[in-house]
Each structure stands twice: as C-alpha cells, then as structure tokens.
Amino acid sequence: xxxxxxxxxxxxxxxxRLRAAVEAxxxxxxxxxxxxxxxxxxxxxxxxxxxxxxxGIRCRNEVLDSAxxxxxxxxxxxxxxxxxxxxxxIFVHQPMPPQIDPQRISSLIDPRKDVExxxxxxxxxRFFAKARIGSCxxxxxxxxxxxxxxxxEGKEAVVVGHSEIVGRPVGMLLLDxxxxxxxxxxxxxxxxxxxxHVRRAEVLVVAVGRPRFIPGAWIRPxxxxxxxxxxxxxxxxxxxxxxxxxxDRAAYISPVPGGVGPxxxxxxxxxxxxxxxxxxxx
Ligand code: NAP
Numbered sequence: 001x002x003x004x005x006x007x008x009x010x011x012x013x014x015x016x017r018l019r020a021a022v023e024a025x026x027x028x029x030x031x032x033x034x035x036x037x038x039x040x041x042x043x044x045x046x047x048x049x050x051x052x053x054x055x056g057i058r059c060r061n062e063v064l065d066s067a068x069x070x071x072x073x074x075x076x077x078x079x080x081x082x083x084x085x086x087x088x089x090i091f092v093h094q095p096m097p098p099q100i101d102p103q104r105i106s107s108l109i110d111p112r113k114d115v116e117x118x119x120x121x122x123x124x125x126r127f128f129a130k131a132r133i134g135s136c137x138x139x140x141x142x143x144x145x146x147x148x149x150x151x152x153e154g155k156e157a158v159v160v161g162h163s164e165i166v167g168r169p170v171g172m173l174l175l176d177x178x179x180x181x182x183x184x185x186x187x188x189x190x191x192x193x194x195x196x197h198v199r200r201a202e203v204l205v206v207a208v209g210r211p212r213f214i215p216g217a218w219i220r221p222x223x224x225x226x227x228x229x230x231x232x233x234x235x236x237x238x239x240x241x242x243x244x245x246x247x248d249r250a251a252y253i254s255p256v257p258g259g260v261g262p263x264x265x266x267x268x269x270x271x272x273x274x275x276x277x278x279x280x281x282x
Contacts, residue, residue, distance in 0.1 A: 002225075002250035005144050011262035014143075015055065018269055022056040029276035030058040031089040031115065031268070032081045034074065036066045040230075041093045044265075048091070051265050057272055060087065066097040074100055075108060082110040088279055089115035089272035094165060103164075112278045115271035118165060126169060129176045132278065133271050138169035140263035141205055141226050142177075148224055148252045152177040158201035160184045160194070160214065160240075166207040166228055179203060206240040216245020225253040228260050 022029065031052050035045040045061055052059040062077060074092070081087045090113045096102050106114070111121040117135040125131040145152070157179035161167035171183045182201075188194050198204060198218045206214050207228035219225060219241075229240030239256030247253050254260055 002247050002253050005252055005254040005259060007259040007262045010143060010147055011266045014266040019055050021273055026282050028056060028058050029088045029272050029281060030086055031272045032087045033061040033091050034077060035063050035093040036097060037063055038066055047265050048268060051269055055269055057269060069097060071100055074105055078108045088276040089113055091115050091268060113275055115268055115275055126172050133274055135165060135169035136267035136271055137166045137264045138173050139267045140260050141170050142173050143263050144226055144254050145224055152179050155179045155202040156200050157181045157203040158197050159205045161207035170205050208240045210240055211238050212242045214241045216242040219246045219249040221249050222251040225250045227254050227256050
C-alpha cells in the first residue's frame with residue numbers, strides 16, 4: 001500500500017519558513033483577492049485570508065456577485081489594484097462567471113503582482129524555465145512530487161487535463177525535471193487512448209474535475225499519483241482518482257482533501273512574498 005502524501009504537513013513546514021521571511025521585512029506585503037459569491041470561491045477565499053493573516057501578510061478582499069458583475073467592474077478593480085503601491089499581489093478566483101473572459105483578466109493584472117502566475121509574461125517565462133512567479137497549483141503539485149525524494153529524470157510523466165492554470169503549467173514543470181511528459185485531454189479520452197497513457201505513467205497528475213474519473217486499476221504499480229481534482233459528491237469532497245484502489249498500487253498518492261489544496265494556498269503566499277520583493281519590498 002502506497003504512502004499518502006500529507007499536504008497539510010508540507011504546508012505547515014512552508015508556513016514556518018514563509019512566516020520567518022515576512023517577519024524579516026520592514027514592511028508587510030499585501031494581497032488583494034477578488035472572489036465571487038459561489039460556495040467554492042467563498043471557501044477558498046476564507047482559506048486564503050486565514051493563511052495570509054497567520055503569516056503576517058495583509059489582505060484586502062472583495063466579493064463580486066457572479067450574476068451581476070460586468071467585465072468593466074472586474075477590469076476597473078484590477079486597474080485600481082495595479083495602480084495601488086500598497087498592493088503587492090492580486091489573485092482573481094477561477095472559474096470566473098461566464099460573462100468574464102479569464103484570458104483578458106489574466107493579461108490585465110500587472111505581471112509583477114500576478115500571484116497566480118497566469119499573466120502571459122509569467123507563462124512565457126515558465127516556457128523558458130525562468131519563471132519567478134509560477135502557477136501556484138502547478139508549483140504545489142511539484143512540491144508534493146518532490147517531497148517523495150524520487151529522482152524524476154527520465155521518468156514517464158502523464159498529466160490528465162490541459163487547462164491554462166493547472167495541466168499545461170504542470171506539464172512544463174515536469175519537462176523542466178527531464179521527465180518524458182505526455183499531456184492528455186478530452187480528445188485523448190474520446191480517441192480511447194487515455195487508459196493506455198495512464199497505465200504507463202510513473203508520475204501521474206490528474207486535473208480534470210470529474211469525481212473518481214481515473215480507476216484505481218489503471219495505476220501503474222509504484223507510481224507517484226497526484227490528484228488535483230476537487231469534486232463534491234453527496235456532501236463529501238473527493239478527487240479525480242479512485243483513491244482506495246489507486247493507493248493499493250501506487251508508491252505515493254496525494255489525498256483529496258488534504259493533498260494539493262493546502263500546498264496551493266501556501267504557494268499563493270510564497271508568490272505574494274516574491275511579488276513584494278520584485279516590487280522592491282524590504
Ligand atoms: P478545467 O479548466 O475545467 O480543465 C479541465 C481539464 O480536463 C481540461 O483540460 C479538459 O480538457 C480536461 N478534460 C475534461 N474531460 C476530460 C476527459 N474525459 N478526459 C481527459 N481530459 C478531460 O479545470 P482546472 O481549473 O484545470 O481544474 C481541474 C480540477 O482541479 C477541478 O476539480 C478543480 O476544482 C481542481 N483544482 C484544484 C486546485 C487545488 O489547489 N487543489 C487548484 C485548481 C483546480 P478539454 O479542455 O480538452 O475539454
């Protein structure tokens with residue numbers, strides 16, 4: 001039976017390190033969060049605010065009504081935060097309401113304040129393995145993988161899901177570690193090839209958003225399995241991988257909840273500190 005990767009413990013160790021970094025500053029970094037009035041967004045915002053406060057990072061949060069908000073409302077808010085020297089990091093929750101274009105919003109955020117690592121400039125730097133502000137979820141995935149201590153070079157890595165905020169950046173970061181990386185998506189599944197890709201994965205990252213989508217029986221023995229998915233089924237949070245059976249086959253597996261989630265929140269804080277430094281904060 002595989003080892004369950006403890007995201008909460010990894011996040012707690014990061015918290016200690018980041019708190020020491022913030023205490024050493026003369027000024028406090030400030031994070032601005034734009035969220036929407038959906039249960040998932042409010043829950044994530046509460047977690048972010050709590051972690052920021054625990055670290056001594058100041059926080060400003062604004063909740064917009066998903067049904068009423070216009071693209072102009074969001075754009076005006078971001079421009080105001082871009083221009084405010086007291087704000088060092090900006091995080092806009094996703095998924096955004098359908099009337100808001102997430103690509104446009106990502107490109108409006110000042111790249112030095114983009115703590116989600118989604119501005120095209122930050123994405124381009126990631127392409128050249130030179131990102132200073134990386135995609136927070138992708139960084140969290142890598143943190144969990146690296147916590148295993150397994151040497152990644154030459155391994156077969158498979159990522160299921162190719163979204164701009166998770167699947168693609170994870171693929172790039174795995175490539176930086178010299179894994180042989182395959183990125184699967186809906187067409188892989190439609191073509192009937194998903195199972196064969198998953199079955200050969202020595203490192204498997206799943207970010208689809210469908211409960212227990214990957215059967216445990218597909219997991220390659222001794223694989224590292226990172227489940228990014230967050231799904232609510234009958235009031236219970238579950239991932240994209242069938243956990244119990246996958247755990248029997250894997251060497252390491254991240255649980256949902258308690259895996260990628262807590263580490264992602266801490267990566268937002270790490271990015272806020274990096275953004276503060278990039279803006280000359282001391
Ligand atoms: P997303 O933007 O909806 O992307 C989902 C991806 O899954 C897309 O690339 C999609 O491909 C792919 N997909 C859909 N159906 C598929 C199928 N049948 N076979 C293979 N691939 C398929 O979602 P996301 O933002 O990446 O998030 C994914 C999951 O991670 C969600 O559950 C989300 O809540 C969770 N999440 C967790 C954290 C965390 O910190 N733990 C952070 C972010 C997201 P196509 O585009 O080709 O349809």
